[in-house]
Amino acid sequence: MSDLSKKIELIKKYNRKTCWIPVAQAHRAYVSFAIPGGSAIEKQLNFPAGISHFLEHLIYRQNMLSGYPLDNAGGKFGLETTREYLFIYAAFSNEQIRNIINLVESWWRHLNLSQEIITTESSIVIDEISYERQKISRILVEDLSRQLFPNSHLSVDFSGNREIISSLKKEQIVDFYQQILNIGYGVTAISDVSPWENCHEETLQTSDYLPWTPPRSMFNKNASVIQIVGKNISGSCTVVAGRVVAGRLSEDVIGSHAAHACLSFGKIHKGQIYFHDKLGLRFLYFYLYQYAEYGILFAKAECERSKLNLVKNILIDILDNPIEGSTLERIKKVTIHRLGTMIDNLQRSVVEESVNTLFGAKSLSTLLDTVYKISCLELKNYIDRAMLGSVSVIIY
Structure with a gap:
């Protein structure tokens, strides 16, 4: 048995309960894989768990360059007290799944992913997490880096070892994706890895x-349960790749794209996203505002403003009650910076229209003032009630 065959068998063994569904039978198609980080199988595969996040960026970048529209490209990072897993998935509508399969095949057949792209996307990921360190908690960031890169220098100082990640060769990525493709052109459901206690295997x-x-x-x-239900938003909706946030955010996980988690993941799966406690809910919506360009501002098409009032009010509550020592002024500065970055890379008209649709602001310059001036007394009562049960956020 060749080395490649052995690797494939290892993956199959690990995913032994995976349910493969023919593309024709599913409304949505999911290409997914999972690697238990730092475990024996990862060592046998000789493939760092952290590479999954790079693949997110590569899927997004290469797919956009090739002109294939994505409904979603992203990943899910879950933690459990004794074992770590990194789930990455790419979700597409049925008519798109063959395009992405053909695209991925071309990656490893023709090796047309340049080392420059891998290095660039690696640097983006490192910058993202380094940026988290500056504005939230060094402890949280260092914990995340340890989980992503066990037994690596990166777990000591993520921002200071860029060359370790940049040294990953395109052949490593291509070879691993070839293994995934060889498992089968199917659809798999995706399970969560619980960061909570008393969770059996x-x-x-x-x-x-x-x-x-x-x-x-x-x-x-x-x-607390946040249920996000919605239909596909076509035409003017764009979603950027990002990790899904889950778990006890105050202790275990820090996510760079919580808006992606809340809106995109929820819309595509028409399912439920669970959060452990009140701080988890507060943390999510703090990021939902701070990273609005990844989710809210893009989910503008056919959205009724009345359906978004709940989301907007929750954001206001977070602004009035910042966490981790952040101040309103700092949140405002970071938000303006992120919005400015988004405008540099997207059509201004799309951004302006999104702001108007979702926040009732005529322009970006009035967005923050509009949000800050709205009273949140009623919302605080709602949040208190929500902590006792379920919260439904409907996005159409």
């Missing part, structure tokens, strides 16, 4: 149904 396996919904048993009785 049975609940960590891939579920046998779509859409993805974590078992309720994975969460304690006080867990």
Whole structure:
């Protein structure tokens, strides 16, 4: 048995409960894989768990360059106290799945991914997490880097070892994706890896149904539930690749694209996203505002303003009650910077229209003032009630 065959068998063995569904039978197609970070299988595969996030960027970049529209490209990072997993997925409509398969095949057949692109995208990821260190908590960032890159110098200082990641060769990425493709052109459901206590291994396996919904048993009785339901937004909606945020955010995980998690993941799966406690909910919406360009501002098409008032009001509550020592002034500066970066890379008209649709602001220059001036007294009562049960956020 060749080395490649052995690797494929290892992946198959790990994903033994994966449910492969023919593309024709599914409304949405998912190409996914999972690697237990720092474990024996990862060592046998000789493939760093952290490379999955690079693949997110590569999927997005290469797909855009090739002219194939994506509904979503992203990943999910989950933690459990004794084992770590990194899930990455790419989700496409049925008519798009063959395009992405052909595209990925071309990557490893023709090796047309340049080392320059890999280095560039690696640097982007490092910059993202380095930026988190500056504005949130050094402890959280260092914990994340340890989880992403176990037994690596990166777990000591993420921003100071760029050359380690940049040295990854395109052949490594291509070879691994070839393994994934050889497993089969199918659809797989995606299961969560619980960061909560008392979670047995049975609940960590891939579920046998779509859409993805974590078992309720994975969460304690006080867990808050955010249910995000919606239909596809066509035409003027764009979603950028990013990790899905889950878990006890105050202790275990820090996510760079929470808006992507809240809106994109929820819309595509028409499912539920669970959060452990009140701080988890607060943390998510703090990022939902700060990283609005990845989710809210893009989900503008056919959105009714009345349906978004709940989201907007929750954001206001977060601004009035900043976490991790952040001040309103700092949040404002960071937000303006991120919005400015977005305008540099997208059509200004799209951004302006999104701002108007979602926040009732005529321009970006009035966006923050509009948000800050709205009263949040009623919302605070709503948040208190929401902590006792479920919260439904409807995005059409």
